[in-house]
Amino acid sequence: MRHTKVIDLLNGSSLLQEITAKGWVKTFRNNQFIALNDGSTIHNIQCVVDFENFPAELLKKVTTGAAIAVKGTLIESQGAGQKFEIQVKSLEILGESDPEKFPIQPKKHSLEFLRENAHLRVRTNVFGAIMRVRSVLSYAVHKYFQESGFVYVNTPIITGSDAEGAGEMFQVTSLSLDGNAPKNEDGTINYKEDFFGKHTNLTVSGQLEAETYAMALGQVYTFGPTFRAENSNTSRHLAEFWMIEPEVAFNDLDANMDLAEDFIKSIIRHVMEKCEDDLKFLEQRLKDEEKSKPQAERSEMSLIEKLQFVLENNFKRVSYTEAIDILKASKPNKNKKFQYIIEEWGADLQSEHERFLVEKHFKCPVILFDYPANIKAFYMRLNEDGKTVRAMDILFPGIGEIVGGSQREERYDVLVEKMKALDISEEELWWYLDTRRFGSAVHSGFGLGFERMVLFVTGMTNIRDVIPFPRTPQNAEF
Amino acid sequence: MRHTKVIDLLNGSSLLQEITAKGWVKTFRNNQFIALNDGSTIHNIQCVVDFENFPAELLKKVTTGAAIAVKGTLIESQGAGQKFEIQVKSLEILGESDPEKFPIQPKKHSLEFLRENAHLRVRTNVFGAIMRVRSVLSYAVHKYFQESGFVYVNTPIITGSDAEGAGEMFQVTSLSLDGNAPKNEDGTINYKEDFFGKHTNLTVSGQLEAETYAMALGQVYTFGPTFRAENSNTSRHLAEFWMIEPEVAFNDLDANMDLAEDFIKSIIRHVMEKCEDDLKFLEQRLKDEEKSKPQAERSEMSLIEKLQFVLENNFKRVSYTEAIDILKASKPNKNKKFQYIIEEWGADLQSEHERFLVEKHFKCPVILFDYPANIKAFYMRLNEDGKTVRAMDILFPGIGEIVGGSQREERYDVLVEKMKALDISEEELWWYLDTRRFGSAVHSGFGLGFERMVLFVTGMTNIRDVIPFPRTPQNAEF
Numbered sequence: 001m002r003h004t005k006v007i008d009l010l011n012g013s014s015l016l017q018e019i020t021a022k023g024w025v026k027t028f029r030n031n032q033f034i035a036l037n038d039g040s041t042i043h044n045i046q047c048v049v050d051f052e053n054f055p056a057e058l059l060k061k062v063t064t065g066a067a068i069a070v071k072g073t074l075i076e077s078q079g080a081g082q083k084f085e086i087q088v089k090s091l092e093i094l095g096e097s098d099p100e101k102f103p104i105q106p107k108k109h110s111l112e113f114l115r116e117n118a119h120l121r122v123r124t125n126v127f128g129a130i131m132r133v134r135s136v137l138s139y140a141v142h143k144y145f146q147e148s149g150f151v152y153v154n155t156p157i158i159t160g161s162d163a164e165g166a167g168e169m170f171q172v173t174s175l176s177l178d179g180n181a182p183k184n185e186d187g188t189i190n191y192k193e194d195f196f197g198k199h200t201n202l203t204v205s206g207q208l209e210a211e212t213y214a215m216a217l218g219q220v221y222t223f224g225p226t227f228r229a230e231n232s233n234t235s236r237h238l239a240e241f242w243m244i245e246p247e248v249a250f251n252d253l254d255a256n257m258d259l260a261e262d263f264i265k266s267i268i269r270h271v272m273e274k275c276e277d278d279l280k281f282l283e284q285r286l287k288d289e290e291k292s293k294p295q296a297e298r299s300e301m302s303l304i305e306k307l308q309f310v311l312e313n314n315f316k317r318v319s320y321t322e323a324i325d326i327l328k329a330s331k332p333n334k335n336k337k338f339q340y341i342i343e344e345w346g347a348d349l350q351s352e353h354e355r356f357l358v359e360k361h362f363k364c365p366v367i368l369f370d371y372p373a374n375i376k377a378f379y380m381r382l383n384e385d386g387k388t389v390r391a392m393d394i395l396f397p398g399i400g401e402i403v404g405g406s407q408r409e410e411r412y413d414v415l416v417e418k419m420k421a422l423d424i425s426e427e428e429l430w431w432y433l434d435t436r437r438f439g440s441a442v443h444s445g446f447g448l449g450f451e452r453m454v455l456f457v458t459g460m461t462n463i464r465d466v467i468p469f470p471r472t473p474q475n476a477e478f
Numbered sequence: 479m480r481h482t483k484v485i486d487l488l489n490g491s492s493l494l495q496e497i498t499a500k501g502w503v504k505t506f507r508n509n510q511f512i513a514l515n516d517g518s519t520i521h522n523i524q525c526v527v528d529f530e531n532f533p534a535e536l537l538k539k540v541t542t543g544a545a546i547a548v549k550g551t552l553i554e555s556q557g558a559g560q561k562f563e564i565q566v567k568s569l570e571i572l573g574e575s576d577p578e579k580f581p582i583q584p585k586k587h588s589l590e591f592l593r594e595n596a597h598l599r600v601r602t603n604v605f606g607a608i609m610r611v612r613s614v615l616s617y618a619v620h621k622y623f624q625e626s627g628f629v630y631v632n633t634p635i636i637t638g639s640d641a642e643g644a645g646e647m648f649q650v651t652s653l654s655l656d657g658n659a660p661k662n663e664d665g666t667i668n669y670k671e672d673f674f675g676k677h678t679n680l681t682v683s684g685q686l687e688a689e690t691y692a693m694a695l696g697q698v699y700t701f702g703p704t705f706r707a708e709n710s711n712t713s714r715h716l717a718e719f720w721m722i723e724p725e726v727a728f729n730d731l732d733a734n735m736d737l738a739e740d741f742i743k744s745i746i747r748h749v750m751e752k753c754e755d756d757l758k759f760l761e762q763r764l765k766d767e768e769k770s771k772p773q774a775e776r777s778e779m780s781l782i783e784k785l786q787f788v789l790e791n792n793f794k795r796v797s798y799t800e801a802i803d804i805l806k807a808s809k810p811n812k813n814k815k816f817q818y819i820i821e822e823w824g825a826d827l828q829s830e831h832e833r834f835l836v837e838k839h840f841k842c843p844v845i846l847f848d849y850p851a852n853i854k855a856f857y858m859r860l861n862e863d864g865k866t867v868r869a870m871d872i873l874f875p876g877i878g879e880i881v882g883g884s885q886r887e888e889r890y891d892v893l894v895e896k897m898k899a900l901d902i903s904e905e906e907l908w909w910y911l912d913t914r915r916f917g918s919a920v921h922s923g924f925g926l927g928f929e930r931m932v933l934f935v936t937g938m939t940n941i942r943d944v945i946p947f948p949r950t951p952q953n954a955e956f
Contacts, residue, residue, distance in 0.1 A: 003728060005627065005696070022728045024694070024917045038727070039695030040627055067693075067727075067919040095888070095918030102916045119690040119909040120916070128694065135630040142620050149483065149518055152613040156947040157635070157703045158648070158680075158718050160954040170636070170673065171655075172648050172680065174707050177667050179657025189655050195648070195707055195717065196954035202636075202650065209947060209956060212597040215545075216502070216606060217517030218483070225635045225702065229652050229673055239673065240636055249516070249545075250481060250500045410573070431597040431956050438580045438598070439502045440573030441545040469634040469687060476638040476674035478687060478909050 003069065007040035012084050014074050021045060021086060022069045022094070024123065027106050028062045034088075036070070042129050042281050046077060046085040054091060064106050065097030065123065111465055118469050118478055126285055129278035130466055133271060134454050140270035141223055141244055141450075144263055150219040150246065155206025157225065160198045161428055168229040169201035170239075202227040205447060207245055208379070208432050211408060214247040214443055215435045221246040223450070231473050235462040236400065238451060240471035247445035253381075253390040253407040256444035257367050260394060260403050261315050264365075264453075268307050271457055279304055279457075286459040299398075303459040306397070315365040315394065318357070321345065323368055326361060327353055348375045351400050358395045366395045378418050380406040392446070399456050405446020412436040481547065485518035490562050492552050499523060499564060500547045500572070502601065505584050506540045512566075514546070520607050520759050524555060524563040532569060542584050543575030543601065589943055596947050596956055604763055607756035608944055611749060612932050618748035619701055619722055619928075622741055628697040628724060633684025635703065638676045639906055646707040647679035648717075680705035683925060685723050686857070686910050689886060692725040692921055693913045699724040701928070709951050713940040714878065716929060718949040725923035731859075731868040731885040734922035735845050738872060738881050739793050742843075742931075746785050749935055757782055757935075764937040777876075781937040784875070793843040793872065796835070799823065801846055804839060805831055826853045829878050836873045844873045856896045858884040870924070877934050883924020890914040 003020040023038030023045075031051045035044035047070050051059055062068065069092045077085040099105070103113075104120050114121035121127045145152065158172050174195040175181040182193040191199045206222040213220045222245040229239065246259065272279065283303035290298040301309060318326075327333055327342045332352075340350045349368075358366050369392040373382060380389035394403035409415045415436055419426060426433060454466040464470040469478045481498040501516030501523075509529045513522035525548050529537055540546065547570045555563040577583070581591075582598050592599035599605045623630065636650050652673040653659040660671040669677045684700040691698045700723040707717065724737065750757065761781035768776040779787060796804075805811055805820045810830075818828050827846075836844050847870040851860060858867035872881035887893045893914055897904060904911060932944040942948040947956045 007627070022919070023696075039629070039697075065917045067917040094920070095914070095916070097916040104916075119687070119912060120694075122691055123694040123917075131631070131691070131695065132629055134632075135624070135628075138630050139620055139624045142617055146613070146617045149485070150613075151517070151610055152616050153609070153946055154612075154616075154703070154720055156718065156949060156954070156956065158705075158949050158954055159956075161956070168652075170650050170652060172650055173655065174646075174648060175655055177649075177651065177653055177655055177659045178665075179659075181655045181657075187656075195709075195951060196949065197952035198954060200954050209597070212956075213600055213609070213946065216598075216601040217609065218501075219517075225632070227636075231673075240634065242632055434597060436573070438573070438575040438582075439543045439545040439601075441500070442572070468631055468691065471634060471636050471674065473673060474675035476634070476636055476676060476678050478634065478637075478639070478690075 001071070005040040006036065006038045006043070006045045009045050009074055009086070010041065010043055010082075010084060012074070015076070015084065017074055018071065019074050019086065020069060020071050021047065023067070025062055025064055025066045025068060025097075027064060031059060034062060034068070034070070036068070037128075039128060042125060042132075042277050046079070046082050047072070047088050048085055049088045049091060058091065058093065061093045061096050062091075063097050063099045063102070065099075065102040065104060067094040067097075068092060069094055111462065115464055115470070122468070125281060127465075129281050130454070130458050130460065131468065133275050133278050133282070133458055134466060136274045137267055137271050137454060137457060138223070138450070140267035143270065144266045145219075145221045145246065148219070150221045151213070151217045153206070153210055153213045153220045153222055154224060155203065155209040155222050157203055158196070158200050159203045160196065160200050161208070162199075162201050167204050169204060170227055170229045172200045172202055204228060205243065205245065207247065207445060207447065208429070210245055210247040210445065211443065212431065212435050214249045214445070215439065215441070218249045219246070220248075233473055235464075236452070238463055238467065238470055238472060241463075241467065242450040244448045244450055245445060247443065249441055249443045251407075251444040252442055253369060253392060253444060256405055256407060256446060257315075257317060257369070257392055260392075260405060260446050260448075261367070264394070264403075264448075265311050267453070268310055268457065272304070272307055272311075279307075282458050282460075306459075307457065310365060313364050315367050316362045317367045317369065318362075320368055320371045320388065323349070323357060326357065330356060330361070332356060346372050346374070354393075354395045354400050358397050358400075363397075365397070368393050368395065376406070378422050378424055379408050379415070381409045382414055382418075390444075396452075396456055398461075399452050402452045402456065403446050403448045405444065407442065407444040410436060410440045410442055412440065479549070483518040484514065484516045484521070484523045487523050487552055487564070488519065488521055488560075488562060490552070493554070493562065495552060496549065497552050497564065498547060498549050499525065501545070503540055503542055503544045503546060503575075505542060509537060512540060512546070512548070514548070515606075517606060520603060520610075520755050524557070524560050525550070525566050526563055527566045527569060536569065536571065539571045539574050540569070541575050541577045541580070543577075543580040543582060545572040545575075546570060547572055589940065593942055593948070600946070603759060605943075607759050608932070608936050608938065609946065611753050611756050611760070611936055612944060614752045615745055615749050615932060615935060616701070616928070618745035621748065622744045623697075623699045623724065626697070628699045629691070629695045631684070631688055631691045631698045631700055632702060633681070633687040633700050635681050636674070636678050637681045638674065638678050639686070640677075640679050645682050647682060648705050648707045650678045650680060682706060683721070683723065685725065685923060685925065686907070688723055688725040688923065689921065690909065690913050692727045692923070693917065693919070696727045697724070698726075711951055713942075714930070716941055716945065716948055716950060719941075719945065720928040722926045722928055723923060725921065727919055727921045729885075729922040730920055731847060731870060731922060734883055734885060734924060735793075735795060735847070735870055738870075738883060738924050738926075739845070742872070742881075742926075743789050745931070746788055746935065750782070750785055750789075757785075760936050760938075784937075785935065788843060791842050793845050794840045795845045795847065796840075798846055798849045798866065801827070801835060804835065808834060808839070810834060824850050824852070832873045832878050836878075837875050841875075843875070846871050846873065854884070856900050856902055857886050857893070859887045860892055860896075868922075874930075874934055876939075877930050880930045880934065881924050881926045883922065885920065885922040888914060888918045888920055890918065
């Protein structure tokens with residue numbers, strides 16, 4: 001007999017029917033009430049066993065974490081807390097779970113402990129909810145772009161180019177590290193002998209390749225893993241993370257900001273519609289977590305209120321120059337409460353400044369634009385002032401930078417000059433320059449760090465808790 | 479004024495309105511007819527210029543590959559070949575394209591030449607069509623699983639485990655190759671000093687991690703890049719490719735075959751609905767290509783007929799044992815036409831045998847199942863006969879193996895014994911074994927090589943032509 005998913009049992013459509021349910025035991029109360037979950041929903045189905053009809057030996061094996069199959073009738077529940085329950089007629093243990101050994105017991109575990117058990121933590125309510133939300137959010141990304149006529153492009157993971165400069169890169173090789181790798185006459189490694197015939201790395205961004213596709217297909221997006229070999233042990237950084245990078249021909253910076261804002265609102269709206277129960281659960285988790293904090297540090301809004309707020313308010317668009325004026329005149333700058341005091345135009349903004357702007361000054365998502373050219377990447381379009389570029393960063397409360405984007409420099413001569421100034425090899429990026437040689441046009445795009453968006457939507461605070469198997473310095477277990 | 483996409487212009491909804499179109503020139507005929515494309519569709523919009531009203535200097539720059547913007551009125555076309563066209567009132571060159579230098583001229587280029595210009599080949603009709611189809615097919619994958627209640631899981635790309643044994647792996651490292659990497663006392667590399675504190679590779683499969691998630695969320699799938707460091711210079715192998723791996727708790731091998739067949743039919747149905755024009759174009763391309771082949775080597779069915787055939791016919795399910803009997807009795811085996819003659823039960827099937835079964839004997843997609851244990855991976859469930867495992871491969875005409883899957887060995891003791899026999903480290907896979915220690919259950923899954931599916935759907939014959947920037951031995955350009 002085919003089993004029915006818990007989410008379908010809970011909607012009651014098979015009321016009074018004989019059904020089979022399969023899943024894992026969450027709890028077993030009074031030798032009578034099994035809370036059964038199969039991952040299809042945050043909610044459990046209650047399975048009621050009349051213990052007099054089952055061997056004690058069998059019931060002993062109904063322990064937290066055990067996989068079981070029950071057959072019985074779906075009935076309306078007389079108890080509080082659930083509308084439907086299963087009156088169990090037969091019970092089979094599929095896989096036992098020794099309560100002395102199973103690490104995930106029905107009690108509160110620390111997130112640190114659960115990280116060490118990343119293969120089992122998804123069996124908890126919290127991580128089940130996070131991973132369902134993450135999945136629905138991924139789908140919302142594809143749905144948004146596909147329905148808007150964007151073409152999904154899988155840009156390469158292994159790249160022979162290291163010119164993008166978004167960060168430190170991991171090397172990919174088939175050569176041996178023991179000193180026996182083939183060498184050139186000058187003693188350097190002979191990468192012609194490596195698998196790809198050259199030095200290769202893991203990509204830090206698919207943008208440059210995506211641009212070549214936007215210059216043919218018009219609207220494209222990437223959604224794939226990217227990498228940083230940076231020794232950042234923070235709650236906001238991963239060595240391996242997923243990034244979304246749309247790139248659109250004929251979009252200027254304003255259109256780029258419009259796209260980013262519309263996109264972000266659309267995926268948040270989608271997840272609020274589809275993940276109501278999981279978000280309610282995560283909202284409560286956050287409330288409980290914040291109870292241990294002093295009043296001043298607690299969120300003013302609940303999780304769902306915060307998501308609603310993003311939907312209902314325009315992102316505040318502020319030029320870098322305006323932002324610097326606000327920061328220079330701010331209390332924490334005058335009182336020297338900032339670690340990095342803003343002295344003058346041209347300063348790179350630190351996380352503390354971004355948080356001040358978003359959380360204290362504007363109290364809403366902020367789009368900063370027109371940054372100084374010399375703190376931004378080579379491919380950003382130079383403004384007429386000759387000193388700022390058409391860059392934009394979107395800053396979110398509690399998260400900081402969630403999007404970085406720009407209008408791209410479409411003028412061949414200006415781009416080449418910039419590359420020369422920064423010592424970026426024209427030979428290596430010949431193909432990128434070709435997009436400006438043949439049929440160049442205004443175009444723009446941005447990158448959104450997917451895990452940061454998942455952090456924001458789930459109300460979690462450590463990025464290691466919103467990706468199944470986090471990769472960080474000294475950690476590649478599983 | 480916002481521009482209107484070519485696909486929207488061609489549906490005629492803005493008939494007699496003033497519109498702006500932007501895109502790239504495909505051809506410019508008689509100094510009068512510009513075929514303009516913006517990647518939103520395989521079709522071009524015809525832009526009619528009255529050359530007497532435009533400076534000759536400007537019209538000279540309307541060359542293949544140039545980016546232009548035109549303003550004008552959308553009118554019904556009097557000419558053959560298109561329903562609507564633009565009567566051009568103003569014309570702007572956004573980016574020139576020197577016809578002496580632009581590699582993509584309006585003539586037939588070889589696929590080999592286009593591979594060397596992977597950044598520009600997407601501007602051709604063929605590659606535009608392929609990449610739109612690829613994108614829609616990706617979306618169909620997500621749509622199918624999401625609508626069936628599966629959770630998308632991003633399994634790690636960088637892995638500390640190399641036990642899966644699906645193929646040779648690329649090493650990922652931050653250490654230097656020049657012989658100066660830190661060493662242990664015994665002279666081996668001290669990987670504690672590497673970024674992750676251990677030897678790490680690029681993943682060959684997300685299956686083992688996906689299994690841990692299926693044991694909590696019930697139905698999960700991955701869709702991400704995987705890697706093989708194998709020196710295979712064939713038209714069917716890539717060093718970097720995208721794989722789809724669903725994994726389902728409580729599914730046995732029969733349910734796994736049902737899922738795979740339903741999934742494949744569903745995504746083909748979706749792409750046939752959404753990409754009609756691109757598929758018609760690709761069908762014609764294939765016909766043209768086959769004209770140069772002898773009659774016997776041409777396809778019996780057209781591209782779209784072949785896709786329709788897959789939808790309308792059940793995949794033939796054949797046990798390995800039956801397949802061996804068929805092959806032993808086959809003409810090419812008796813006449814020694816096979817390179818590898820099938821002598822007895824236990825032989826590993828080669829591509830030539832698979833193709834015989836699919837293309838000559840059954841003439842439809844075939845699911846082979848219950849393979850000898852010793853030619854399959856350690857995690858596959860042993861049958862009661864003690865010598866075969868619950869494996870399945872799906873074989874497609876023209877492609878060969880497109881899916882490999884199995885019911886997984888859910889019994890802890892049997893799995894450990896198998897790992898011991900194959901010298902697979904229990905210590906390294908402690909977390910995988912945990913899924914069998916705590917709440918184990920019957921479960922199954924499969925892997926589908928995405929590019930092979932794109933090959934099948936587009937009728938292309940070299941896998942390097944269905945991924946934007948192919949990675950193969952000695953090739954990681956772009």
